[in-house]
Each structure stands twice: as C-alpha cells, then as structure tokens.
Amino acid sequence: MTGTAPLPPSALPSRPQTQLHLPADDASILQRAFGWIWRVGGTLDLPPGQSTGEALDRLAPLLGTPGTHHERTGDALVFIKRDAAAQDRLAVFDSGVLRIVQDADQPVLRFDLVSRSLLACFVAPLLFLGFAQVMLYTEKRERAEAAAEEKAEKAKEAKDAKTGNAKAVETKKPAKKELVLNPIDAALGAPAPKTRKQMAADKAEKDKEPPSAKPAYVFVGIFAALYLIGRILEAWLAKKLFRKALFGE
Amino acid sequence: MTGVRVGKRVIGAEAPVTIGWENVPRVEGGPFKRLFFSWFQPAVLFGLLAFWYYAPNDIAKASVAFGIGLGFRILLFALEWFFPRHDSWQMTWKEVAVDLFYVGLGATILGVVDGFIGDEAMLGVVQDAFDWDKFAWFIALPLLLQAFLITFIFDFGQYWMHRAMHHWHPLWLTHSVHHYITQFNLNKGAVGNPIELFLIGLGIGGLFDFLPRAFLLAGALRLAIGVYMHLNVRFNTPMWWRFLFNTTEHHSVHHSQDFEATRSNYAGMYIFIDRIFGTCVDGEAEVLGLEGGRRMSIREQMLHPFTETWKSLRKRLNPSVAVAAE
Numbered sequence: 344m345t346g347t348a349p350l351p352p353s354a355l356p357s358r359p360q361t362q363l364h365l366p367a368d369d370a371s372i373l374q375r376a377f378g379w380i381w382r383v384g385g386t387l388d389l390p391p392g393q394s395t396g397e398a399l400d401r402l403a404p405l406l407g408t409p410g411t412h413h414e415r416t417g418d419a420l421v422f423i424k425r426d427a428a429a430q431d432r433l434a435v436f437d438s439g440v441l442r443i444v445q446d447a448d449q450p451v452l453r454f455d456l457v458s459r460s461l462l463a464c465f466v467a468p469l470l471f472l473g474f475a476q477v478m479l480y481t482e483k484r485e486r487a488e489a490a491a492e493e494k495a496e497k498a499k500e501a502k503d504a505k506t507g508n509a510k511a512v513e514t515k516k517p518a519k520k521e522l523v524l525n526p527i528d529a530a531l532g533a534p535a536p537k538t539r540k541q542m543a544a545d546k547a548e549k550d551k552e553p554p555s556a557k558p559a560y561v562f563v564g565i566f567a568a569l570y571l572i573g574r575i576l577e578a579w580l581a582k583k584l585f586r587k588a589l590f591g592e
Numbered sequence: 593m594t595g596v597r598v599g600k601r602v603i604g605a606e607a608p609v610t611i612g613w614e615n616v617p618r619v620e621g622g623p624f625k626r627l628f629f630s631w632f633q634p635a636v637l638f639g640l641l642a643f644w645y646y647a648p649n650d651i652a653k654a655s656v657a658f659g660i661g662l663g664f665r666i667l668l669f670a671l672e673w674f675f676p677r678h679d680s681w682q683m684t685w686k687e688v689a690v691d692l693f694y695v696g697l698g699a700t701i702l703g704v705v706d707g708f709i710g711d712e713a714m715l716g717v718v719q720d721a722f723d724w725d726k727f728a729w730f731i732a733l734p735l736l737l738q739a740f741l742i743t744f745i746f747d748f749g750q751y752w753m754h755r756a757m758h759h760w761h762p763l764w765l766t767h768s769v770h771h772y773i774t775q776f777n778l779n780k781g782a783v784g785n786p787i788e789l790f791l792i793g794l795g796i797g798g799l800f801d802f803l804p805r806a807f808l809l810a811g812a813l814r815l816a817i818g819v820y821m822h823l824n825v826r827f828n829t830p831m832w833w834r835f836l837f838n839t840t841e842h843h844s845v846h847h848s849q850d851f852e853a854t855r856s857n858y859a860g861m862y863i864f865i866d867r868i869f870g871t872c873v874d875g876e877a878e879v880l881g882l883e884g885g886r887r888m889s890i891r892e893q894m895l896h897p898f899t900e901t902w903k904s905l906r907k908r909l910n911p912s913v914a915v916a917a918e
Contacts, residue, residue: 409885426887429775434887435686460686463890467693474700481704522803525734533735536803537649558703562696569692573685 381462383436383578387452390590395443395450401588402441402452405433418443432584435460435577441585452585461573467566475559482554595850598873603856607849611875616841619828629675630828633820636664640812644805645735652804657811664815668778668823677826677840678878681775690890691779698782702789709790712798728801738802739809746795747861753792754858755871765897766791771847771854772888774881776840780822785897818861834874838863841876848877849885 389398395418406413406422408431413422419442427434439456522536529535537545586592595605603609610616619629640660644652676682707713730738757767770784782789820827821843829839838859846857856873859865866872879885888896
C-alpha cells in the first residue's frame with residue numbers, strides 16, 4: 344500500500360500542546376450506543392515473550408508522522424493527530440489509545456481509535472438527501488417559471504394577432520434556420536445535424552420527464568457504500584499495520 | 593538545494609522538482625506493458641474523436657457521453673490502483689471519500705448555484721439586456737475546429753484566471769486550498785474551495801453558437817486530454833503530446849512545494865498557451881503541497897478564504913492586536 348511520507352522534517356506542523364491522557368473508562372450512553380460508528384477497536388496477541396515496553400517501542404514509530412502527537416502513559420500509547428498527510432497510514436484516525444493489557448494467559452494489544460472521517464462519511468448520505476430536496480425544488484420552480492413565460496408569450500401573440508398590432512407581429516423573431524454541416528464534414532461522412540423539428544420534439548420529450556435529483560441520490564448510495572467499506576477496511580488495515588510493527592514483518 | 597535555471601527563473605531551490613524530459617523516468621517492463629503505456633493516451637483521444645464524429649444522432653447524446661466518461665474514469669481508477677506513478681500518491685479510503693465529497697458537491701448543489709449565477713446565467717442576462725442572439729460565427733466551421741474552439745476559448749480564459757489566482761492575494765486565498773493536496777489522483781481536480789471552483793469554471797463560450805455534435809467532440813477532447821492532470825499513473829507520453837497538452841508531469845510541477853515552480857503551467861488542457869506566454873516548465877515533482885505538506889480538513893478548506901481575510905483585516909485595522917497575537 345502506501346509508502347512513507349516523502350516530507351522533509353521541517354514540514355512538521357506545530358505540535359498540539361495538549362497534555363494527553365487516557366480516556367475515562369465510563370463511556371457515556373451516547374458513546375456506548377453509537378460509538379461503533381466512529382470508533383475502531385480490537386485486540387492483537389503480542390509475539391511470545393515480548394514485553395510491554397518492547398511492544399510499545401515497536402508501535403511508537405507508527406505515530407512519528409507529521410501532525411501526530413503521542414505520549415507514553417504507563418502501559419499505553421495515547422495519540423492525537425491534526426492535519427495528517429494523505430501519506431500517513433493512520434491518517435483516518437484523529438486520536439486513539441494503544442494499550443498492552445494482560446489477557447487470560449498472555450499480554451495483548453488493545454487498540455481503540457477514533458475517526459471523525461468515518462463519522463462524516465456516515466452522515467454524508469443525509470447531506471446529499473438534503474441536496475436532493477433542494478435540486479427537486481429548484482427544478483420544479485424553474486419549470487413552472489418557464490411554463491408561465493411560454494404561456495404569457497403565447498397569450499401576447501394571440502392578443503397582438505387579434506387586435507391587429509401589425510408592428511408587434513412584424514417584429515416577431517423569424518424561425519431559426521436549419522443547422523447544416525460544413526462541406527468537409529459532409530464529405531467525410533459525419534451524420535447531418537437533427538432538424539429543428541426533431542430537436543423541439545426531443546426537448547418536449549425531456550420536459551415530460553418528472554423533475555429528478557438522480558445525481559444526489561447516486562451520492563447517497565456512494566457514501567453509504569463508502570462508509571461500510573471504510574468501517575471494515577480501515578479496521579483491518581490498522582490491525583494489519585500493528586501486527587507488522589509488533590512482529591517486525 | 594540549488595535548483596535549476598529555467599529561463600530567468602530558478603526552479604526547485606526550495607523543494608525537489610525534476611526538470612527536463614530526459615530526467616523524467618519512463619515506464620519499464622515487458623513489451624506489452626511498454627506498448628500499452630506508450631499508446632494508451634493517443635489511442636483513447638483518436639478513438640473518442642472518431643466515435644463522436646461518426647456516431648449516429650440517436651447515439652450522439654449527453655447520456656451516452658456521461659456513460660463513456662464514467663466507464664473511462666473507472667478504468668483509470670483501476671490503472672491508478674495497479675500501476676501507481678508514485679507510492680506516496682497511492683489512494684487511501686480517506687482520500688477517496690474526501691475527493692468524492694467534492695465531486696458530489698459539484699454534481700449536485702454547486703450545479704444548482706451555478707444555474708443561478710454561473711457563466712451561462714450571466715451571459716443570458718447580458719444577451720437579454722442588449723437583445724443579442726448568440727454569435728453564429730463558428731457554426732459553419734468544420735466540426736473538429738468548432739470542438740477545438742469550444743475548449744480553447746474556455747482554456748484561454750482559465751489560463752488567465754488561474755494565473756491571476758497565483759498573483760493576486762484575494763484570488764489566491766480561494767485557490768490556495770486546492771494547493772494543499774499532497775498527492776494526485778483521479779478526482780483531486782474536484783478538491784477546492786467552492787468559490788474557486790465557481791470562478792475557475794467561468795467562461796465566455798456561451799456567447800457563441802456551435803453545432804450540438806461539436807459540444808460532444810469538445811467533451812471528448814476535455815476527457816481525453818484533461819483527465820490526466822491529477823492522475824497517479826505514469827505514461828510514456830509522446831513528445832508531441834507533451835508539447836501541446838497539459839500532462840500529470842506539468843501539473844505536478846505546478847503543485848510542488850517549490851514556490852517558483854507553482855507559478856508555472858497554468859493552462860488546464862493546452863500547455864502551448866503556457867509556452868506562448870513563457871510560463872511553461874517541463875518536468876515533474878512528487879513532493880506536493882503547501883506549508884511543508886500540511887493537509888487541510890474539509891472544514892478548513894471551506895472556511896480558509898474567510899478566516900484568512902478576517903485575519904488580514906484585523907491586522908490592518910488593529911496592528912497592535914495582531915502583533916500581540918503572533
């Protein structure tokens with residue numbers, strides 16, 4: 344997958360000066376009920392014989408990327424990221440805790456990562472549903488305005504013809520000329536353009552179709568699918584990255 | 593870093609930029625791979641032009657053009673995945689999601705706004721005010737010439753708008769957002785502040801009348817030439833193409849972290865416009881971005897022109913506060 348960031352050390356943005364601390368264990372009701380949307384967690388067995396210190400030493404370089412601030416707190420690494428570069432392999436996570444805990448009979452890495460990108464992707468379909476409503480409203484309004492304009496024009500023409508307003512009838516725009524191909528294109532065999540009548544028929548056909556916000560609905564689907572993919576893929580990639588670091592693969 | 597003298601300028605003194613085609617790597621591998629990556633771009637260009645030139649009227653319509661464009665982009669997406677130009681530009685889930693957010697904005701709400709205040713709407717007001725019909729100067733020209741003119745008129749305007757964005761601070765505030773990207777891939781062209789996306793999309797092509805088929809051919813030109821600007825795939829692009837058209841190489845120089853290099857290669861499609869006005873730099877760069885490669889969040893991308901304007905105003909109106917804050 345991605346290589347390391349080819350960014351000079353001077354590229355480091357100013358480090359966030361926040362004092363990092365481990366999150367409290369008593370998560371709020373909101374976190375417990377909906378945390379799965381933006382949190383990625385899991386456990387990973389440490390290689391046999393690897394100490395807590397050694398495991399954290401192996402994991403720490405993953406957090407040495409521009410825009411990442413991390414601290415070692417006892418048996419855990421806590422990090423926050425700000426403006427992580429696209430090349431950062433944990434760029435999707437804004438903060439997290441990598442903690443070594445003693446499971447039944449051996450130490451394991453327990454990670455808990457927070458991603459605002461996943462949350463944003465989760466709510467993006469709602470945003471595009473909103474855009475769909477705006478698109479439908481504007482299209483309906485435009486069509487109504489166009490129909491009213493056409494109706495008014497026809498009424499005026501009828502009135503002019505009835506009242507014998509010769510000047511108005513005279514200044515009426517002449518019918519548009521038929522489109523023709525350049526002789527070179529005709530000689531090369533390009534199809535002749537549609538006649539004005541055909542084009543008017545196409546337009547009338549199109550006008551009959553109901554207002555549509557198809558692009559917005561397509562993006563609703565795209566972001567719903569993207570969320571599902573991201574929620575699974577990013578958890579898998581993070582675990583794979585931690586395993587590689589711990590096992591020195 | 594010493595940089596390389598190009599005309600009167602020194603390029604690459606602040607960040608790595610490769611200058612000269614002889615220094616740009618070529619696609620290596622078996623004969624089929626080299627053949628494919630050498631002929632892909634011209635084959636697609638001429639294939640699309642031939643298709644739209646001869647397609648019967650019941651096929652030559654916008655929905656078919658949309659389908660072809662989508663299919664072609666999916667193919668390029670696959671090429672980026674399997675044959676990336678740079679590993680550091682390899683797409684990630686987050687980058688795809690952010691890029692698609694901007695593509696989605698362009699296809700939905702920005703389209704609605706454009707319908708009210710975009711170039712077509714503005715030109716419509718002008719035409720109504722002066723009771724102008726469209727200028728029908730070009731409609732009798734050969735189709736391919738009409739298609740070229742549609743794209744050239746737009747690109748010529750875009751060149752000057754883009755150049756102005758790099759030289760006039762208020763416009764730069766809107767455009768700089770796009771320069772914070774640290775990698776190229778298919779949809780990166782859509783990333784930017786909405787004000788910039790609106791400004792860069794303005795053109796006067798709507799004043800002129802062209803045959804409907806010429807617009808389809810112009811779309812084919814735009815797709816087959818312009819799509820490579822932000823693409824993470826290396827091609828053995830022919831020299832005549834590099835002389836005439838903008839390439840990933842040219843545009844990567846424009847996005848490099850070297851200030852002098854960013855003030856080059858402004859055209860969207862036709863790099864010969866840069867050659868005419870002396871702003872073309874042939875070469876490539878891998879390390880992209882501003883502020884040493886700092887990435888901007890979507891929130892910052894949306895607010896940047898306003899927050900920076902506010903900071904500047906504050907500094908001007910009350911210098912002592914600004915100094916204290918710094």
